[in-house]
Amino acid sequence: xxxxxxxxxxxxxxxxxxxxxxxxxxxxxxxxxxxxxxxxxxxxxxxxxxxxxxxxxxxxxxxxxxxxxxxxxxxxxxxxxxxxxxxxxxxxxxxxxxxxxxxxxxxxxxxxxxxxxxxxxxxxxxxxxxxxxxxxxxxxxxxxxxxxxxxxxxxxxxxxxxxxxxxxxxxxxxxxxxxxxxxxxxxxxxxxxxxxxxxxxxxxxxxxxxxxxxxxxxxxxxxxxxxxxxxxxxxxxxxxxxxxxxxxxxxxxxxxxxxxxxxxxxxxxxxxxxxxxxxxxxxxxxxxxxxxxxxxxxxxxxxxxxxxxxxxxxxxxxxxxxxxxxxxxxxxxxxxxxxxxxxxxxxxxxxxxxxxxxxxxxxxxxxxxxxxxxxxxxxxxxxxxxxxxxxxxxxxxxxxxxxxxxxxxxxxxxxxxxxxx
Numbered sequence: 001x002x003x004x005x006x007x008x009x010x011x012x013x014x015x016x017x018x019x020x021x022x023x024x025x026x027x028x029x030x031x032x033x034x035x036x037x038x039x040x041x042x043x044x045x046x047x048x049x050x051x052x053x054x055x056x057x058x059x060x061x062x063x064x065x066x067x068x069x070x071x072x073x074x075x076x077x078x079x080x081x082x083x084x085x086x087x088x089x090x091x092x093x094x095x096x097x098x099x100x101x102x103x104x105x106x107x108x109x110x111x112x113x114x115x116x117x118x119x120x121x122x123x124x125x126x127x128x129x130x131x132x133x134x135x136x137x138x139x140x141x142x143x144x145x146x147x148x149x150x151x152x153x154x155x156x157x158x159x160x161x162x163x164x165x166x167x168x169x170x171x172x173x174x175x176x177x178x179x180x181x182x183x184x185x186x187x188x189x190x191x192x193x194x195x196x197x198x199x200x201x202x203x204x205x206x207x208x209x210x211x212x213x214x215x216x217x218x219x220x221x222x223x224x225x226x227x228x229x230x231x232x233x234x235x236x237x238x239x240x241x242x243x244x245x246x247x248x249x250x251x252x253x254x255x256x257x258x259x260x261x262x263x264x265x266x267x268x269x270x271x272x273x274x275x276x277x278x279x280x281x282x283x284x285x286x287x288x289x290x291x292x293x294x295x296x297x298x299x300x301x302x303x304x305x306x307x308x309x310x311x312x313x314x315x316x317x318x319x320x321x322x323x324x325x326x327x328x329x330x331x332x333x334x335x336x337x338x339x340x341x342x343x344x345x346x347x348x349x350x351x352x353x354x355x356x357x358x359x360x361x362x363x364x365x366x367x368x369x370x371x372x373x374x375x376x377x378x379x380x381x382x383x384x385x386x387x388x389x390x391x392x393x394x395x396x397x398x399x400x401x402x403x404x405x406x407x408x409x410x411x412x413x414x415x416x417x418x419x420x421x
Contacts, residue, residue: 017097036079047084068090070242091246109167120153123153186231189255199265199335220258222235229353231349235258259288268281270318274318303330303333304318304333305334353403357402359399362394362420372397
Protein backbone atom coordinates (compact mmCIF):
# COMPACT_ATOMS: atom_id res chain seq x y z
CA UNK A 1 0.00 0.00 0.00
CA UNK A 2 1.28 3.46 -0.93
CA UNK A 3 0.52 6.50 1.21
CA UNK A 4 1.57 10.04 1.96
CA UNK A 5 0.01 10.08 5.44
CA UNK A 6 1.15 7.99 8.38
CA UNK A 7 -2.31 7.33 9.81
CA UNK A 8 -3.59 4.47 7.63
CA UNK A 9 -5.45 2.43 10.28
CA UNK A 10 -8.87 3.03 8.75
CA UNK A 11 -7.72 2.14 5.24
CA UNK A 12 -6.19 -1.07 6.60
CA UNK A 13 -9.54 -1.91 8.24
CA UNK A 14 -11.34 -1.25 4.94
CA UNK A 15 -8.88 -3.53 3.14
CA UNK A 16 -9.42 -6.27 5.72
CA UNK A 17 -13.20 -5.94 5.36
CA UNK A 18 -12.83 -6.51 1.61
CA UNK A 19 -10.64 -9.55 2.26
CA UNK A 20 -7.31 -8.09 1.16
CA UNK A 21 -3.98 -8.85 2.83
CA UNK A 22 -1.72 -5.79 2.99
CA UNK A 23 1.89 -7.03 3.00
CA UNK A 24 3.66 -3.67 3.34
CA UNK A 25 3.06 0.09 3.53
CA UNK A 26 5.34 2.40 1.52
CA UNK A 27 5.53 6.00 2.68
CA UNK A 28 6.85 9.11 0.97
CA UNK A 29 6.80 12.58 2.48
CA UNK A 30 6.61 15.79 0.53
CA UNK A 31 4.08 17.50 -1.69
CA UNK A 32 1.58 15.37 -3.62
CA UNK A 33 2.34 14.96 -7.32
CA UNK A 34 -0.73 16.15 -9.24
CA UNK A 35 -0.14 13.66 -12.05
CA UNK A 36 0.94 10.50 -10.24
CA UNK A 37 0.33 11.20 -6.50
CA UNK A 38 3.84 9.89 -5.69
CA UNK A 39 6.97 11.28 -7.30
CA UNK A 40 8.00 9.49 -10.51
CA UNK A 41 11.39 8.64 -9.02
CA UNK A 42 9.80 6.82 -6.10
CA UNK A 43 7.32 5.06 -8.38
CA UNK A 44 10.03 3.94 -10.80
CA UNK A 45 11.98 2.54 -7.85
CA UNK A 46 8.92 0.59 -6.68
CA UNK A 47 8.26 -0.62 -10.24
CA UNK A 48 11.85 -1.85 -10.57
CA UNK A 49 11.59 -3.75 -7.30
CA UNK A 50 8.39 -5.41 -8.50
CA UNK A 51 10.17 -6.57 -11.67
CA UNK A 52 13.15 -8.01 -9.74
CA UNK A 53 11.20 -9.70 -6.92
CA UNK A 54 11.75 -13.42 -6.32
CA UNK A 55 9.77 -16.03 -4.31
CA UNK A 56 11.50 -14.92 -1.07
CA UNK A 57 10.60 -11.25 -1.56
CA UNK A 58 7.68 -9.99 0.64
CA UNK A 59 6.04 -8.53 -2.47
CA UNK A 60 6.08 -11.83 -4.34
CA UNK A 61 2.56 -12.63 -5.54
CA UNK A 62 1.27 -9.07 -4.96
CA UNK A 63 -1.26 -8.23 -7.68
CA UNK A 64 -2.85 -5.04 -6.36
CA UNK A 65 -1.60 -1.67 -5.11
CA UNK A 66 -3.72 0.44 -2.71
CA UNK A 67 -3.22 4.20 -2.56
CA UNK A 68 -4.19 5.96 0.66
CA UNK A 69 -6.04 8.85 -0.98
CA UNK A 70 -9.05 9.74 -3.10
CA UNK A 71 -6.99 9.86 -6.29
CA UNK A 72 -7.90 11.77 -9.42
CA UNK A 73 -8.50 9.79 -12.65
CA UNK A 74 -5.19 10.96 -14.11
CA UNK A 75 -3.34 9.75 -10.98
CA UNK A 76 -4.94 6.29 -11.19
CA UNK A 77 -4.10 5.98 -14.89
CA UNK A 78 -0.52 7.14 -14.33
CA UNK A 79 -0.01 4.74 -11.40
CA UNK A 80 -1.32 1.83 -13.49
CA UNK A 81 1.02 2.79 -16.34
CA UNK A 82 4.18 3.13 -14.22
CA UNK A 83 3.65 0.21 -11.81
CA UNK A 84 2.06 -2.09 -14.42
CA UNK A 85 -0.31 -3.35 -11.72
CA UNK A 86 -3.95 -2.72 -10.94
CA UNK A 87 -4.20 0.25 -8.54
CA UNK A 88 -7.06 1.15 -6.22
CA UNK A 89 -7.50 4.37 -4.32
CA UNK A 90 -9.97 4.80 -1.43
CA UNK A 91 -12.82 5.29 -3.93
CA UNK A 92 -12.20 1.90 -5.58
CA UNK A 93 -11.58 0.23 -2.23
CA UNK A 94 -14.87 1.53 -0.81
CA UNK A 95 -16.74 0.62 -3.98
CA UNK A 96 -15.51 -2.97 -3.77
CA UNK A 97 -16.44 -3.12 -0.08
CA UNK A 98 -19.89 -1.73 -0.83
CA UNK A 99 -20.34 -4.26 -3.64
CA UNK A 100 -19.72 -7.17 -1.26
CA UNK A 101 -21.91 -5.66 1.49
CA UNK A 102 -24.89 -4.57 -0.60
CA UNK A 103 -27.84 -6.91 -0.03
CA UNK A 104 -31.00 -4.96 -0.81
CA UNK A 105 -32.15 -3.79 -4.24
CA UNK A 106 -31.76 -0.20 -3.06
CA UNK A 107 -28.14 -0.65 -1.93
CA UNK A 108 -27.14 -2.62 -5.04
CA UNK A 109 -28.61 0.06 -7.29
CA UNK A 110 -26.74 2.86 -5.52
CA UNK A 111 -23.43 0.98 -5.46
CA UNK A 112 -23.67 0.02 -9.13
CA UNK A 113 -24.43 3.63 -10.06
CA UNK A 114 -21.40 4.88 -8.10
CA UNK A 115 -19.16 2.20 -9.64
CA UNK A 116 -20.22 3.06 -13.19
CA UNK A 117 -19.59 6.76 -12.58
CA UNK A 118 -16.13 5.95 -11.19
CA UNK A 119 -15.33 3.71 -14.17
CA UNK A 120 -16.49 6.45 -16.53
CA UNK A 121 -14.01 8.97 -15.10
CA UNK A 122 -11.13 6.52 -15.69
CA UNK A 123 -12.25 5.74 -19.23
CA UNK A 124 -12.56 9.44 -19.97
CA UNK A 125 -8.95 9.91 -18.87
CA UNK A 126 -7.83 7.13 -21.20
CA UNK A 127 -9.74 8.90 -23.99
CA UNK A 128 -7.88 12.13 -23.17
CA UNK A 129 -4.57 10.24 -23.43
CA UNK A 130 -5.60 9.02 -26.90
CA UNK A 131 -6.40 12.55 -27.99
CA UNK A 132 -2.97 13.70 -26.80
CA UNK A 133 -1.39 11.03 -28.94
CA UNK A 134 0.05 9.04 -26.02
CA UNK A 135 0.22 5.25 -25.98
CA UNK A 136 -2.53 3.73 -23.86
CA UNK A 137 -1.48 2.18 -20.55
CA UNK A 138 -2.76 -0.69 -18.42
CA UNK A 139 -6.32 -1.82 -19.12
CA UNK A 140 -6.68 -0.08 -22.51
CA UNK A 141 -8.89 -1.60 -25.17
CA UNK A 142 -8.27 0.48 -28.27
CA UNK A 143 -10.11 3.57 -29.51
CA UNK A 144 -13.15 1.81 -30.95
CA UNK A 145 -13.63 -0.42 -27.88
CA UNK A 146 -13.17 2.54 -25.53
CA UNK A 147 -15.83 4.65 -27.24
CA UNK A 148 -18.19 1.69 -27.40
CA UNK A 149 -17.73 0.91 -23.69
CA UNK A 150 -18.32 4.54 -22.70
CA UNK A 151 -21.62 4.54 -24.62
CA UNK A 152 -22.66 1.33 -22.87
CA UNK A 153 -21.84 2.86 -19.47
CA UNK A 154 -23.79 6.03 -20.33
CA UNK A 155 -26.86 3.94 -21.19
CA UNK A 156 -26.56 1.91 -17.98
CA UNK A 157 -26.19 5.06 -15.88
CA UNK A 158 -29.25 6.60 -17.54
CA UNK A 159 -31.32 3.45 -16.83
CA UNK A 160 -30.18 3.30 -13.18
CA UNK A 161 -30.90 7.00 -12.63
CA UNK A 162 -34.47 6.46 -13.81
CA UNK A 163 -34.88 3.52 -11.43
CA UNK A 164 -33.35 5.56 -8.60
CA UNK A 165 -35.71 8.46 -9.32
CA UNK A 166 -38.74 6.15 -9.19
CA UNK A 167 -37.61 4.67 -5.85
CA UNK A 168 -37.00 8.14 -4.39
CA UNK A 169 -40.47 9.24 -5.49
CA UNK A 170 -41.97 6.17 -3.85
CA UNK A 171 -40.04 6.91 -0.62
CA UNK A 172 -41.29 10.52 -0.60
CA UNK A 173 -44.87 9.32 -0.94
CA UNK A 174 -44.41 6.89 1.96
CA UNK A 175 -42.97 9.67 4.14
CA UNK A 176 -45.92 11.93 3.31
CA UNK A 177 -48.33 9.12 4.23
CA UNK A 178 -46.58 8.56 7.58
CA UNK A 179 -46.66 12.28 8.42
CA UNK A 180 -50.35 12.53 7.43
CA UNK A 181 -51.16 9.66 9.81
CA UNK A 182 -49.28 11.24 12.72
CA UNK A 183 -46.45 8.69 12.70
CA UNK A 184 -43.24 10.05 14.24
CA UNK A 185 -39.78 9.01 13.06
CA UNK A 186 -36.27 8.83 14.54
CA UNK A 187 -33.12 8.76 12.42
CA UNK A 188 -29.92 7.08 13.61
CA UNK A 189 -26.81 8.79 12.25
CA UNK A 190 -23.14 8.46 13.06
CA UNK A 191 -19.77 7.21 11.93
CA UNK A 192 -19.62 3.74 10.43
CA UNK A 193 -19.38 0.95 13.04
CA UNK A 194 -20.49 3.33 15.84
CA UNK A 195 -23.16 0.90 17.07
CA UNK A 196 -26.24 2.25 15.24
CA UNK A 197 -27.54 -1.13 14.09
CA UNK A 198 -27.09 -2.68 17.56
CA UNK A 199 -29.03 0.22 19.09
CA UNK A 200 -31.71 -0.10 16.41
CA UNK A 201 -32.15 -3.83 17.05
CA UNK A 202 -32.28 -3.31 20.82
CA UNK A 203 -34.96 -0.62 20.68
CA UNK A 204 -36.99 -1.79 17.67
CA UNK A 205 -36.61 -5.53 18.23
CA UNK A 206 -36.11 -6.02 14.49
CA UNK A 207 -33.18 -8.29 13.49
CA UNK A 208 -30.54 -6.53 11.40
CA UNK A 209 -27.04 -7.43 10.26
CA UNK A 210 -24.59 -6.55 13.04
CA UNK A 211 -20.88 -6.99 12.39
CA UNK A 212 -17.80 -5.46 13.97
CA UNK A 213 -16.58 -4.02 10.70
CA UNK A 214 -16.94 -0.87 8.62
CA UNK A 215 -20.09 -0.42 6.52
CA UNK A 216 -21.96 -3.55 7.57
CA UNK A 217 -25.12 -1.48 6.90
CA UNK A 218 -25.66 0.12 3.48
CA UNK A 219 -29.42 0.08 2.97
CA UNK A 220 -32.15 1.81 4.93
CA UNK A 221 -33.89 -0.32 7.59
CA UNK A 222 -37.10 0.90 9.23
CA UNK A 223 -38.72 -0.60 12.34
CA UNK A 224 -41.19 0.48 15.01
CA UNK A 225 -39.70 1.39 18.38
CA UNK A 226 -40.92 -0.94 21.10
CA UNK A 227 -42.89 0.34 24.12
CA UNK A 228 -43.93 3.45 22.26
CA UNK A 229 -46.69 4.98 20.13
CA UNK A 230 -46.26 4.86 16.39
CA UNK A 231 -42.59 5.80 16.27
CA UNK A 232 -40.44 4.49 13.43
CA UNK A 233 -36.68 4.14 13.76
CA UNK A 234 -34.56 4.59 10.62
CA UNK A 235 -31.11 2.96 10.42
CA UNK A 236 -28.94 3.58 7.39
CA UNK A 237 -25.35 3.89 6.11
CA UNK A 238 -22.75 5.44 8.41
CA UNK A 239 -20.37 8.26 7.59
CA UNK A 240 -16.64 7.93 7.04
CA UNK A 241 -13.83 10.48 7.00
CA UNK A 242 -13.17 12.04 3.59
CA UNK A 243 -15.88 10.00 1.88
CA UNK A 244 -15.51 10.47 -1.89
CA UNK A 245 -18.06 12.77 -3.54
CA UNK A 246 -19.01 10.06 -6.02
CA UNK A 247 -20.17 7.85 -3.12
CA UNK A 248 -21.88 10.69 -1.27
CA UNK A 249 -23.93 11.46 -4.39
CA UNK A 250 -24.97 7.82 -4.77
CA UNK A 251 -26.13 7.50 -1.16
CA UNK A 252 -27.59 11.01 -0.84
CA UNK A 253 -31.21 9.81 -0.82
CA UNK A 254 -30.38 7.06 1.71
CA UNK A 255 -28.76 9.55 4.08
CA UNK A 256 -31.66 11.97 3.59
CA UNK A 257 -34.07 9.25 4.79
CA UNK A 258 -32.41 9.18 8.22
CA UNK A 259 -32.06 12.95 8.69
CA UNK A 260 -35.55 13.89 7.47
CA UNK A 261 -36.99 12.69 10.78
CA UNK A 262 -38.68 14.27 13.79
CA UNK A 263 -35.66 13.46 15.96
CA UNK A 264 -32.07 12.49 15.13
CA UNK A 265 -29.96 10.28 17.38
CA UNK A 266 -26.30 11.14 16.89
CA UNK A 267 -24.62 7.83 17.77
CA UNK A 268 -20.95 8.04 18.86
CA UNK A 269 -18.70 5.14 19.90
CA UNK A 270 -17.29 5.86 23.37
CA UNK A 271 -14.84 2.93 23.27
CA UNK A 272 -12.57 4.74 20.78
CA UNK A 273 -9.47 6.68 21.80
CA UNK A 274 -10.06 10.38 22.48
CA UNK A 275 -8.36 11.30 19.20
CA UNK A 276 -10.55 8.90 17.22
CA UNK A 277 -13.63 10.01 19.15
CA UNK A 278 -13.08 13.64 18.15
CA UNK A 279 -12.18 12.80 14.54
CA UNK A 280 -15.26 10.66 13.98
CA UNK A 281 -17.55 13.13 15.77
CA UNK A 282 -16.22 16.03 13.70
CA UNK A 283 -16.66 14.04 10.48
CA UNK A 284 -20.26 13.22 11.37
CA UNK A 285 -21.09 16.82 12.31
CA UNK A 286 -19.50 18.08 9.09
CA UNK A 287 -21.62 15.68 7.02
CA UNK A 288 -24.76 16.66 8.91
CA UNK A 289 -23.94 20.33 8.36
CA UNK A 290 -23.79 19.68 4.61
CA UNK A 291 -27.38 18.36 4.75
CA UNK A 292 -28.75 21.00 7.13
CA UNK A 293 -31.40 22.10 4.59
CA UNK A 294 -33.18 18.81 5.34
CA UNK A 295 -33.39 19.10 9.13
CA UNK A 296 -33.02 21.33 12.18
CA UNK A 297 -29.77 21.04 14.15
CA UNK A 298 -31.79 21.43 17.36
CA UNK A 299 -33.36 18.03 16.67
CA UNK A 300 -30.09 16.22 17.42
CA UNK A 301 -29.86 14.07 20.56
CA UNK A 302 -26.33 12.67 21.17
CA UNK A 303 -26.08 9.03 22.25
CA UNK A 304 -22.79 7.55 23.47
CA UNK A 305 -22.70 3.79 22.84
CA UNK A 306 -20.63 0.80 24.05
CA UNK A 307 -20.26 2.16 27.61
CA UNK A 308 -19.85 -1.45 28.79
CA UNK A 309 -16.33 -1.36 27.29
CA UNK A 310 -15.06 1.66 29.27
CA UNK A 311 -14.81 2.92 32.86
CA UNK A 312 -16.80 5.77 34.42
CA UNK A 313 -13.86 8.18 34.20
CA UNK A 314 -13.74 7.84 30.41
CA UNK A 315 -17.53 8.18 30.16
CA UNK A 316 -17.38 11.46 32.09
CA UNK A 317 -14.42 12.75 30.07
CA UNK A 318 -16.05 12.03 26.70
CA UNK A 319 -19.41 13.42 27.84
CA UNK A 320 -17.72 16.70 28.74
CA UNK A 321 -15.86 16.73 25.43
CA UNK A 322 -19.16 16.35 23.59
CA UNK A 323 -20.58 19.47 25.27
CA UNK A 324 -17.77 21.53 23.66
CA UNK A 325 -19.54 21.03 20.33
CA UNK A 326 -22.66 22.85 21.63
CA UNK A 327 -24.63 19.62 21.64
CA UNK A 328 -27.22 18.54 24.18
CA UNK A 329 -26.24 16.37 27.15
CA UNK A 330 -25.66 12.84 25.82
CA UNK A 331 -27.45 9.65 26.85
CA UNK A 332 -24.95 6.94 27.83
CA UNK A 333 -25.97 3.50 26.53
CA UNK A 334 -24.87 -0.06 25.94
CA UNK A 335 -26.80 -2.38 23.63
CA UNK A 336 -25.06 -5.34 25.30
CA UNK A 337 -25.89 -4.60 28.95
CA UNK A 338 -29.02 -2.49 28.15
CA UNK A 339 -27.59 0.35 30.24
CA UNK A 340 -29.38 3.61 29.45
CA UNK A 341 -31.81 2.09 26.95
CA UNK A 342 -34.95 2.81 28.99
CA UNK A 343 -33.69 6.33 29.78
CA UNK A 344 -33.13 6.94 26.08
CA UNK A 345 -36.62 5.66 25.31
CA UNK A 346 -38.09 8.05 27.89
CA UNK A 347 -36.09 10.99 26.50
CA UNK A 348 -37.33 10.18 22.98
CA UNK A 349 -40.95 10.00 24.10
CA UNK A 350 -40.67 13.26 26.04
CA UNK A 351 -39.11 15.11 23.09
CA UNK A 352 -41.73 13.86 20.65
CA UNK A 353 -44.85 13.94 22.88
CA UNK A 354 -43.93 16.31 25.76
CA UNK A 355 -45.65 14.23 28.49
CA UNK A 356 -48.07 11.30 28.90
CA UNK A 357 -51.78 12.04 28.44
CA UNK A 358 -54.49 10.85 30.81
CA UNK A 359 -57.93 10.15 29.31
CA UNK A 360 -61.18 8.95 30.82
CA UNK A 361 -63.31 6.29 29.15
CA UNK A 362 -66.95 6.49 30.18
CA UNK A 363 -69.12 3.36 30.26
CA UNK A 364 -71.54 2.83 27.36
CA UNK A 365 -75.04 4.28 27.56
CA UNK A 366 -78.18 3.88 25.51
CA UNK A 367 -77.00 6.55 23.08
CA UNK A 368 -73.25 5.86 23.33
CA UNK A 369 -72.88 2.11 23.08
CA UNK A 370 -69.19 1.60 22.22
CA UNK A 371 -67.68 -0.81 24.74
CA UNK A 372 -64.81 0.44 26.89
CA UNK A 373 -62.69 -2.53 25.80
CA UNK A 374 -63.15 -1.53 22.15
CA UNK A 375 -62.02 2.01 22.93
CA UNK A 376 -58.97 0.74 24.87
CA UNK A 377 -58.12 -1.54 21.95
CA UNK A 378 -58.18 1.43 19.60
CA UNK A 379 -56.04 3.50 21.99
CA UNK A 380 -53.45 0.71 21.88
CA UNK A 381 -53.27 1.28 18.12
CA UNK A 382 -52.92 5.05 18.55
CA UNK A 383 -50.21 5.05 21.21
CA UNK A 384 -48.53 3.27 24.09
CA UNK A 385 -50.61 2.75 27.25
CA UNK A 386 -48.67 3.07 30.51
CA UNK A 387 -51.50 2.27 32.93
CA UNK A 388 -55.23 1.58 33.22
CA UNK A 389 -57.22 2.43 36.38
CA UNK A 390 -60.86 1.53 36.91
CA UNK A 391 -62.93 3.93 38.99
CA UNK A 392 -65.65 1.67 40.43
CA UNK A 393 -68.01 4.39 41.60
CA UNK A 394 -68.68 5.68 38.08
CA UNK A 395 -67.70 2.66 36.01
CA UNK A 396 -65.11 4.93 34.42
CA UNK A 397 -61.64 3.80 33.28
CA UNK A 398 -58.69 6.18 33.33
CA UNK A 399 -55.88 5.49 30.88
CA UNK A 400 -52.46 7.14 30.95
CA UNK A 401 -50.56 6.88 27.69
CA UNK A 402 -47.96 8.29 25.32
CA UNK A 403 -49.83 9.47 22.24
CA UNK A 404 -49.82 12.14 19.55
CA UNK A 405 -52.13 15.04 20.49
CA UNK A 406 -53.67 15.39 17.04
CA UNK A 407 -54.40 11.66 16.70
CA UNK A 408 -55.97 11.55 20.18
CA UNK A 409 -58.18 14.61 19.61
CA UNK A 410 -59.28 13.26 16.23
CA UNK A 411 -60.34 9.93 17.80
CA UNK A 412 -62.02 11.62 20.77
CA UNK A 413 -64.21 13.57 18.36
CA UNK A 414 -65.49 10.27 16.94
CA UNK A 415 -66.16 8.59 20.27
CA UNK A 416 -69.59 10.10 20.97
CA UNK A 417 -68.33 11.83 24.15
CA UNK A 418 -67.26 8.55 25.72
CA UNK A 419 -63.59 9.63 25.67
CA UNK A 420 -62.63 12.65 27.78
CA UNK A 421 -59.14 14.15 27.56
